[in-house]
Amino acid sequence: MADKKRTELDWEDVRVFLALARYGSLSAAARVLSVNHATVARRVRSLERSLGERLVERRIDGYVLTPAGTRLLGPAKEMETAAANLSRGGGDDRPVGLVRVNAPPSLSQHFLASRLAGLCGKYPGIDINLATDFRAVSLERHEADIALRFGRPRDGDVLAKRLRSIEFGFYANAEYRRRLNAGADPTFVGFDEANAHLPEALWLAEHFAHRRISFRTNSQSSQSAAARAGAGIALLPHFIGKMDDRLVICELDLEPPTRELWLIIRRQDRESLHIKTVAEHIASIFAKEPGFFDKKR
Template identity: 40%
Template sequence: MFDWQDLYVFSVLARTQSLSAAARELQVEHATVGRRLDALEKALGLRLVDRLPRSRPLTEDGRALSRILEAMPGIASEVQQLSRVASIDVAGTVKVSAPPSLAIHTLAPRMAELRRQHPRLNVELLPSLSLAALDKGEADIALRTVRPEEDALVRRKVGVVRFALYASAAFAEQPAEQWTFIGYDASRDHLPQQAWLHQIRRHRPVVFAASDLMSQQMAARSGLGAVVLPTTVGDGDPALRRLTVDSEGPARDLWLTVYPDLRRSPSVKAVMDFLVECVHSEPRLRT
């Protein structure tokens, strides 16, 4: 395979009809033009110029190649124009992974604002407790409550997710020793909020478990039991009341993560700025 730079050097030589003129335009030494020409001829298996004492006229193959390359300056100009447009245009689709509670209650309600600012920008929001594999393209940007350890990632702490215990107003009137609880299944026992639930419930039973927070919240609204929720969710639900317990709920740092190459994309940068603004606009998420 030939080197595209060698091809470009030949196109300049063919146009200027002079080794010295080509060298001046390219701002390189004569010898560099000669080496590039030799490398291209070797790669193509063609003799492109006749090496005369004072000139380098094109051979028949050289002239044929020169005609093919006449469009090269135009192509280069189009590529540069594309680069300039891409560097300022905010468009396309950006995938964002975030914890479900954050995605549903903090990000999704404000997506219309982002759309008004950037009508050609689309966001694919991926609510998940699992960590999206950014290196596999599962998401472009991730908001995580676990500090990213991958050295290649750019990470920034943007907020704190706090948790508290909630229940319906009727349930809250019961004596504390009669409380029942709602939580995740055993596979989520490693989560700080789930560990705190087990700590404060002591001997009292978990009567309902669900893998998603919204199901837990709906069960708590029905009066089934007390549930641990992010304060952004629980405090905003008029059907629930925060319960007083003998220890403070956990707080988990919120990290914004992205790969450096993607960070330079205007579209990704616009979404990152928007995500930070969403977090900072929510008082319960501020550090």
Template identity: 45%
Template sequence: MRVTTSRPLADLFLVPRLAPFYAAHPEIDLSLLVENRNVSLARHEADIALRLGNPKDSALKGRRVARLSFGFYAAPAYLKRAEALKTPRMIGYDETSELVPEATWLDQTFDGARFVFRSNSQVSQTAAARAGFGIALLPHFMAASDSSLRLIDLGVLPPERELWLLLRPDGSDVPRIRVTADALADLFKRDAKLFTKPDTKPRSRLRNSSG
């Protein structure tokens, strides 16, 4: 059984929660395919895909399993610096991420701001924020259990993204695919709050100095 998704969702959300699935379905073996490109379901490169964005023009069968919202996060050590309140140092995406909506939004919203670190990996961006490089825009689920990061307020946020679970049209007729898809959807339903804005208020209000 091959499931394709992004590395953050695979490593930080799915893998830590799959033990009950294996206990309930020991006959099913899972392969998680984590690639920057969209692995093709039509060419049977994967059986299930978890992708951001509403596949309006797709022939695939799909259901929305989560809404991802975002926040700005930084390490306490960074926030203690006096200059952090005046000219925020940003962490963003590199030039290979031009198709990522959040990359475009960051560059447009913080045009003129200093980006001290860029990467096409949100995991690397999270690590950079944790190390005190600056401020990273992250999906809330990536920082939900990270005590080394603080949610902060820059006065603006990008739109939410929808996460969809996709199958080939004949996929729901295959018992192991149907069972796996239902189990994955249940995981997102159970932990839906991880993907929304935390109940705690941002610790700091920083000024967006980009104008």
């Protein structure tokens, strides 16, 4: 910045900067903080004046961090954790702080949310924000503290733990399976065009290229509902398909794919007690309920 004069650092400026770094736009950060977008812009400019460096750059699709902004992320997150500890009177012997978890939508809705929420009662100092998204969120930008992803990450300074294999099956209602067993050609339920890049969608397109997809939607929960209504066969994780008594397994010539689920945290957070506590709890609930994910009912 042209003006390198430093002023006193304001924690509220840092808090707003973190929100803009995580969400990438003034409007999104403003919604999270319950302020207007002008306040977000003003606070970030104030922090830049305090530090004497430009922290963000505006692009067509939102705001991105400068090298200085990227360097500030780690210390800013430590300040956030320290502020949470002070406000609640937390000590080193108990976990305190907000933990942001990102996981695939179907996994969160059908398995993780109910089992993770109980941790907040066990540890009153821990708050959990569970976000569901198909896109791979950035741990480096501190959009999440813990991410559950299909497939091991290939880059980034992260620690990755394999949780388990997620098995898939072909599911339809009983009447549709009777028609299929009688010789009818299979018709499928699949992802919409916006999600055609997902591995399950690509696998269906490769192995059943000439088969009709009668119903398309953006979630596996909706695909399950469409299959239940008789629209066709849905390729679903067993933890969705077998939980619905109105769906049955359909045997086709090909064996459905299997995907590996990994838990990922930033290496620098491996000793952060609140993040470590949530990560260990997530790993334990997957280890305790292996039958939830296989083909057997």
